[in-house]
Amino acid sequence: MKAAKLIVMYPTPTDIDTFEHVYAQEHVPMAIEKLAGKTRFVASLIKVAVGLEQSPFHRIAEIYFPSMQDLETCLNSVGGQETAQHAVTISTGGTPLFLIAEVESFDF
Numbered sequence: 112m113k114a115a116k117l118i119v120m121y122p123t124p125t126d127i128d129t130f131e132h133v134y135a136q137e138h139v140p141m142a143i144e145k146l147a148g149k150t151r152f153v154a155s156l157i158k159v160a161v162g163l164e165q166s167p168f169h170r171i172a173e174i175y176f177p178s179m180q181d182l183e184t185c186l187n188s189v190g191g192q193e194t195a196q197h198a199v200t201i202s203t204g205g206t207p208l209f210l211i212a213e214v215e216s217f218d219f
Contacts, residue, residue, distance in 0.1 A: 117185075
């Protein structure tokens with residue numbers, strides 16, 4: 112069974128400092144507490160978009176799950192819905208893009 116991940120891509124916010132504060136103090140703790148079944152949370156701050164003057168995204172979060180079924184169960188739970196809604200609420204630069212992916216890892 113392949114692992115799965117939820118990818119949340121946040122557009123550049125209207126006020127970066129406020130977004131970063133709310134993201135770190137409210138959203139990440141909420142995700143850690145309420146996203147049942149996750150195995151890993153990776154929060155990336157985008158610094159450069161190669162070939163572009165500016166990145167269309169400020170942050171990308173990746174939340175890993177053992178399987179697609181575990182991810183879907185989480186997203187359909189009360190905690191999953193609350194966390195997703197909070198992501199939309201704090202994203203002042205526009206609606207975040209939510210992606211669901213199957214994961215294959217290659218370790219070197």
